[in-house]
């Protein structure tokens with residue numbers, strides 16, 4: 296997304312031409328001493344921020360209601376306050392008593408954390424100006440409103456106005472400001488989207504409410520790398536960090552037929568995801584294609600490729616695909632695993648077993664090379680998978696760089712028909 300002009304970021308320009316032309320700086324005169332960052336007390340949170348909160352920066356944390364945004368930020372505030380970082384929580388959504396109850400649960404109810412239940416933007420700005428905390432959390436930006444803006448709280452105009460006002464105060468006073476923003480189920484950010492260009496970082500907090508695992512993802516970050524992820528587990532006493540998350544999204548026990556494991560890259564991390572498929576004889580005129588955790592259009596393409604290039608008669612079947620643990624796969628390397636889970640489900644060997652595989656599938660049926668093959672293979676090997684189906688070039692590359700670990704068999708596959716034969720003959724032949 297394009298950067299906004301400076302005028303929009305720092306507020307409206309004053310009317311009329313400036314009295315004297317401002318003097319520019321020479322780049323050599325600019326000091327860029329690394330600013331001391333404020334750690335949040337949660338290593339996974341800091342990792343996504345790029346090493347903690349930067350004073351004077353604006354971070355937007357978006358996510359669906361109930362995912363755990365308030366919990367995450369209250370935990371961070373309590374930890375910072377305990378380390379004598381001055382903090383302030385502006386709660387427009389929850390009453391002081393509700394925040395207190397949550398902090399009891401998190402074991403931090405005796406904290407000196409300052410709390411303000413205020414939703415009027417200029418009053419919030421005034422207290423920021425007066426208290427000058429090092430870190431302030433506004434939960435949520437959608438509750439802020441100003442009588443001068445003639446629309447309802449939560450409207451785009453109100454959210455923009457509030458952000459612009461608070462941005463100025465935060466920059467002027469070196470306050471690290473964290474705004475919470477709700478996202479609707481459809482992924483439409485009823486607010487956050489319109490703020491993306493105004494803030495320094497946009498983090499998205501994701502996960503299925505019924506599942507314990509949560510992923511914090513950097514969508515934009517002026518002070519760190521994007522696409523770095525942090526993984527948490529929601530427990531009885533708040534969020535716990537998961538520092539070795541590679542296999543937490545896998546289901547317990549053996550890999551059954553109809554499933555395939557794929558190592559997907561999330562930032563610098565490799566996570567193992569389990570794709571599960573069910574193929575049933577369709578009873579409807581139009582067969583169903585149900586996808587959870589994979590893009591439906593991508594899935595439709597993979598089914599068509601299986602149909603045409605691997606000759607699997609799927610056109611009249613209902614197909615259901617699910618990714619275990621609430622993960623959402625965007626890595627194209629997951630194509631092969633999705634295809635093989637379906638092929639294996641179609642064959643329906645109840646005594647069969649799943650496979651580990653990665654590779655991008657093209658419309659021609661070719662299984663294409665993907666980046667970071669070595670990392671993916673190492674992660675599967677670490678977890679003890681004896682056999683992995685990989686694109687030919689990835690297998691060659693891996694043989695060149697390190698040699699295959701003992702007990703691991705890499706099966707190079709050139710196209711989808713060959714990969715499907717591997718899976719379907721293996722489970723029937725043993």
Ligand code: TYD
Nearest residue numbers: 360361362363364365366529530531532533
């Ligand atoms: P919340 O932080 O309120 O979500 P958001 O601010 O994103 O709307 O928390 C959501 C859920 O987390 C809520 O259903 C209760 C649950 N929860 C726990 O499981 N354990 C805990 O320790 C806490 C505080 C909440």
Ligand code: MG
Nearest residue numbers: 364365388434
């Ligand atoms: Mg909340």
